[in-house]
Amino acid sequence: MTGFVIVVDMQRDFVAADGALPVAGAEAIVPPMKAWLAGLRTEDVAGVLFTADTHVPEIYAASAEAEQFPPHCEKGTPGWENVLDPDAIDPAVPVYLLEKGVFDMWAEPDLTVTAVATGEQVARDAFFAELTARGVKEVTVIGVAADYCVRWAIEGLVARGFTVEAPMGLTRGITRPIEQVIADEFADAPVRLEAAA
Numbered sequence: 001m002t003g004f005v006i007v008v009d010m011q012r013d014f015v016a017a018d019g020a021l022p023v024a025g026a027e028a029i030v031p032p033m034k035a036w037l038a039g040l041r042t043e044d045v046a047g048v049l050f051t052a053d054t055h056v057p058e059i060y061a062a063s064a065e066a067e068q069f070p071p072h073c074e075k076g077t078p079g080w081e082n083v084l085d086p087d088a089i090d091p092a093v094p095v096y097l098l099e100k101g102v103f104d105m106w107a108e109p110d111l112t113v114t115a116v117a118t119g120e121q122v123a124r125d126a127f128f129a130e131l132t133a134r135g136v137k138e139v140t141v142i143g144v145a146a147d148y149c150v151r152w153a154i155e156g157l158v159a160r161g162f163t164v165e166a167p168m169g170l171t172r173g174i175t176r177p178i179e180q181v182i183a184d185e186f187a188d189a190p191v192r193l194e195a196a197a
Contacts, residue, residue: 003165004136005040005048006157007033008105008143008150013072013079014053015144020072020079023144025172030083033142033170038088046136047094049113050082053149054099065102075099086116098124103149106156128160140165146173151181158189167194 010033013019015026040048053073073080086095095116098105105111105124113127114120122130139162141153150171154164164186171178182193 002046002134002136003044003138003140004046004131005037006139006141006143006153007037007048007050007084008141008153009051009053009073009145010082010084010143011053011073011079012081012083015083021069023172023174026144029142029170029172034084034088036142036167036170037084038090040090040093042090042092045093046131046134047096048086048089049096049098050084050086051105051143051149051153052080052082052097052099054080054101056101059101063102096127104152104156105149106152106159132161136162138163138165140167142167142170144172146171146178146181147176148174150178151185154181154186154191158186158191163190163192165192165194169195 013021014023015030016022017027037048054075055071055073056075089095097114097116098111100111101108111124112121113124139157141150141157141164143150154166157164166178166182168178173181176184179193182191
C-alpha cells in the first residue's frame with residue numbers, strides 16, 4: 001500500500017534555538033528526519049508535502065494568533081525558510097508545498113498545493129481527494145509542533161478518511177509530546193504512534 005508524508009512547519013523560526021518561536025528539542029529531530037526522508041522510495045509513498053507557516057506582518061498583527069505568539073515565519077525572511085532540503089529526497093518522489101496562514105492547514109478555504117518541481121498548483125481539497133482516488137490510505141505526519149499544527153493536520157486527515165502514523169522521534173511539541181496528544185485527542189481514531197525513528 002502506498003502512503004503519503006506531511007512534514008509540518010520545519011522552518012527556522014520554529015526549529016533553530018535562536019528562532020522567533022523555537023520548539024524545545026526541534027533541532028535534535030533534524031538529522032534523523034533528514035535521514036528518514038532520504039530513505040523514502042516511490043514504492044512506499046506517493047509524495048511528500050511540506051507545510052509552511054506563512055505570515056505577512058500587517059495581517060498577522062490583527063490575527064488571533066498574534067495574541068498568543070510573537071511575529072514569526074514572515075514570508076521571505078530567514079525564519080520562514082525550511083531547515084530541510086527537499087532535494088535530499090529521492091527525485092522520483094514528488095515533493096509539494098502548502099503555505100498556510102494559521103495553525104490548521106485545513107482551516108483556510110482557498111489554499112493550494114504546489115508541485116515543487118513544476119510549479120503546478122492544485123486546490124488543497126482536490127489534491128487530497130485525488131490521493132484517496134489513487135488508493136492512498138495512510139499518511140505519516142512529522143514535524144512541529146505536536147500539540148498545535150501537527151495535531152490539526154492529523155485531525156483533518158482523520159476527518160477525510162485517512163489512517164495516520166506519527167513517529168515519536170520525528171515530532172516535537174510545545175507543552176505536550178505527540179504520544180500525549182494522541183492519547184488525549186485521538187484514542188478512538190485511526191491514529192498510530194510509532195516508536196522513535
